[in-house]
Amino acid sequence: MVYAAAAARRMVDAAERVTVLTGAGISTDSGLPDFRGPKGLWTRDPAAERASNIDVYVSDPDVRRSNWARRAEGALWADVEPNRGHEALVHLERRGKLHLLITQNVDELHQRAGNSEELVVEIHGTTRKVQCLACDYRDEMEAALARVRAGEEDPPCPRCGWLLKAATVSFGQSLNPVDLARAERAAVECDLFLAVGTTLAVSPINMTAPIAVRSGARLVIVNGEPTEFDSLADVVVGGSISEVLPVICGLAALGG
Ligand SMILES: [Zn+2]
Structure with missing residues (x-):
């Protein structure tokens, strides 16, 4: 080697x-952590994997609400350097x-x-930003998480009112x-x-x-x-x- x-x-x-x-x-x-390994994010939390499918994310408000809640409380990768x-x-x-x-x-x-x-x-894409699924609105993930912590369970796009999602390329996108x-x-x-x-x-x-x-x-x-x-x-x-x-x-x- x-x-x-x-x-x-x-x-x-x-x-x-x-x-x-x-x-x-x-x-x-x-x-x-990886996604599919023994300690992977999706192995431990199958709901997170469902949320990574764009059709499920768009059609299921429960999936979105739990996804936002998990991000808001998790500070998932906050201490990663x-x-x-x-x-x-x-x-x-x-x-x-x-x-x-x-x-x-x-x-x-x-x-x-x-x-x-x-x-x-x-x-x-990136999990540190959010984007609207309809218009070209884009912002820091932290801004959306602040809204979740302030009580919005599924914060809509401030520009057009449609859905926000982490600015990653989901399955199906x-x-x-x-x-x-x-x-x-x-x-x-x-x-x-x-x-x-x-x-x-x-x-x-x-x-x-x-x-x-x-x-x-x-x-x-x-x-x-x-x-x-x-x-x-x-x-x-x-x-x-x-x-x-x-x-x-x-x-x-x-x-x-
Ligand atoms: Zn929008």
Whole structure:
């Protein structure tokens, strides 16, 4: 694995435009629970999984009320901080190599770590904001939760009166076509594609990896378990992401 990390590091050193795709694995070391594991959010709380389906959310006021109540009391991810893996990608940006950071995560930890807003594409949205399901109203999640705590069980859109929801892409909702096009373009334009903490199983964003390879980029995969596209990769690095990614991105010394 030291060999693989060293090889990946050399590829990053040689690259000029690195497009990065991150998944849940980079946030695990920040203490974020996954969804479907033994201690996953949905395993422990099946109602939360039902609320993640857009048709159920729209049609069932009980699901919405309990969803808002859970968010308001839970402070779900309030104490979660970025880890060394996130810092490594900030370092990549400071070196002038980061072309685009595409994330499947909805935790905003890349921005909180210090990556520039304009270089981050949240392909599955964010739980830290709310949006209206009818108009283009958008606000901080905290503003909506303040209304819930003040007694509104299912706070409507202040502009048009329709439903508010966390600004995530729920099951049954399409990705933002502008974001998807931007991600695909960045896959074509990069000379190195770095996939981190994702099994590359979620379509269509996983296809950015083969798109990059087809366009001539090198592919480095950093993940604790096998991925769909390991066979396409120039290097696959296993192990703890918060330990190996700083090495690969030049934030930590090799073997240090
Ligand atoms: Zn609205």
